[in-house]
Amino acid sequence: MKIGAFEVWPPVVLAPMAGVTNAPFRTLCREQGGGLYVSEMITTRALVERNAKTLAMIRFEPGERPRSVQLYGVDPTVVGRAVAMVAEEGLADHVDLNFGCPVPKVTRRGGGSALPYKRDLLRRILRAAVAASGTLPVTIKMRKGIDDDHLTYLDAGRIAAEEGVSAVALHARTAVQHYGGTADWDAIARLKDAVPQIPVLGNGDIWSADDAVRMMRRTGCDGVVVGRGCLGRPWLFRDLDDAFHGRSERARPTLGEVAATMRRHAELLVECFGSETHGVLDFRKHVGWYLKGFTVGADARRALATAPSLDVLREHLATLPADQPWPGEAADGPRGKSTPRDRVHLPDGWLDDPCDGTVSPEAELETSGG
CATH class of the missing domain: 3.20.20.70 (Aldolase class I)
Structure with a gap:
């Protein structure tokens, strides 16, 4: 392409x-x-x-x-x-x-x-x-x-x-x-x-x-x-x-391999933001996605998602059963929010005229990130 x-x-x-x-x-x-x-x-x-x-x-x-x-x-x-x-x-x-x-x-x-x-x-x-x-x-x-x-x-x-x-x-x-x-x-x-x-x-x-x-x-x-x-x-x-490339191999990481990726991800975020607090907080949203399908108790998930520092996060990751195999179908499929909306929020009169190219002064967002 x-x-x-x-x-x-x-x-x-x-x-x-x-x-x-x-x-x-x-x-x-x-x-x-x-x-x-x-x-x-x-x-x-x-x-x-x-x-x-x-x-x-x-x-x-x-x-x-x-x-x-x-x-x-x-x-x-x-x-x-x-x-x-x-x-x-x-x-x-x-x-x-x-x-x-x-x-x-x-x-x-x-x-x-x-x-x-x-x-x-x-x-x-x-x-x-x-x-x-x-x-x-x-x-x-x-x-x-x-x-x-x-x-x-x-x-x-x-x-x-x-x-x-x-x-x-x-x-x-x-x-x-x-x-x-x-x-x-x-x-x-x-x-x-x-x-x-x-x-x-x-x-x-x-x-x-x-x-x-x-x-x-x-x-x-x-x-x-x-x-x-x-x-x-x-x-x-x-x-x-x-x-x-026509190869049949597919990644099936163990929980230990997933935990190693989680640890590195958090470390990269800390390095990127130049702040351990910022990086660890930003990583929290990823915890549930990484653990999808694995047998990990609610207390362990909560501890990982609320870890206040890299050291604490590493300690909790080290307690996960490293040899637990990839859970297969339980880890596949939809990830993230998937609920449809009742309606789309639009400016007043937006659908009245598809040829109207007027741009409101308030249309542009002031900050990035969606």
């Missing part, structure tokens, strides 16, 4: 996930296999205003190539300035634009998965981004639409291709589905048929390497985007590497 000048093999992309796909997690995943590993969501307004927290989030390891950053924005002018900043200051090698985030604080401002409904605004954003990108490839990630009555992905894909976007990724759910229900892989096939001139990547319900291979065979897509399936399971990228 080719994105701009970059050959991506295997054709696998780590989905940007707020609070997850920082440099430490990307390091753990990249060590397992090839692909493209994308940063957390960076807000364009915060970037152009040189917000200190946002600038710290654009952190890549020395050997991390290509460096991929995901930007979120609603104002074409601000998005253009942010992309120009990335290109001119060498902050990254590839820019992905977020049109898929379904969280209320984003959609109620008309951003994320709400934005492609405004076709003209989408086109202006993409045109500004591509014009400002220089030699950097620009890609987009989107959803099917707001809900089944307001599907936008085919129009959005065509607009992206017309405006010079290098690839499009489709999370085959609507915004109202959030992460619930089943991803509509047939929609990925329809998008590929609609925009055969650029790579189309599929996203949704890839819990194993075999799922990724099955998606590509069924839909004809050029690559896959892996999100929740790798939570607490960075070795999924080893499986994907093996699968796309």
Whole structure:
């Protein structure tokens, strides 16, 4: 799979996930296999205003190539300035634009998965981004639409291709589905048929390497985007590497091997943030994902998820039964929250006119991270 000048093999992309796909997690995943590993969501307004927290989030390891950053924005002018900043200051090698985030604080401002409904605004954003990108490839990630009555992905894909976007990724759910229900892989096939001139990547319900291979065979897509399936399971990228090279081996780590990865993950976070307290606190969200399916009592899980320091965390990890085997199906399947929403929070009157490209002054978020 080719994105701009970059050959991506295997054709696998780590989905940007707020609070997850920082440099430490990307390091753990990249060590397992090839692909493209994308940063957390960076807000364009915060970037152009040189917000200190946002600038710290654009952190890549020395050997991390290509460096991929995901930007979120609603104002074409601000998005253009942010992309120009990335290109001119060498902050990254590839820019992905977020049109898929379904969280209320984003959609109620008309951003994320709400934005492609405004076709003209989408086109202006993409045109500004591509014009400002220089030699950097620009890609987009989107959803099917707001809900089944307001599907936008085919129009959005065509607009992206017309405006010079290098690839499009489709999370085959609507915004109202959030992460619930089943991803509509047939929609990925329809998008590929609609925009055969650029790579189309599929996203949704890839819990194993075999799922990724099955998606590509069924839909004809050029690559896959892996999100929740790798939570607490960075070795999924080893499986994907093996699968796309025709190898049948699959990672089945023991609990001791998982504990070693957990310990290293926490240590990398502490190093990244320059604060043991910050790093250990940030690691807590990962504990349940790593232990999914293993026989670990509630007290032990609680102790790991509330450890106040690296030393205490290491002590608790050392008490886990290291020889407990990989639990198989109990560790596979959905990870993270999967409940659909009753509705999508949108700006007043958002659905009245899909051609209205007015941008509210309050549309741009001030902080990064989703």
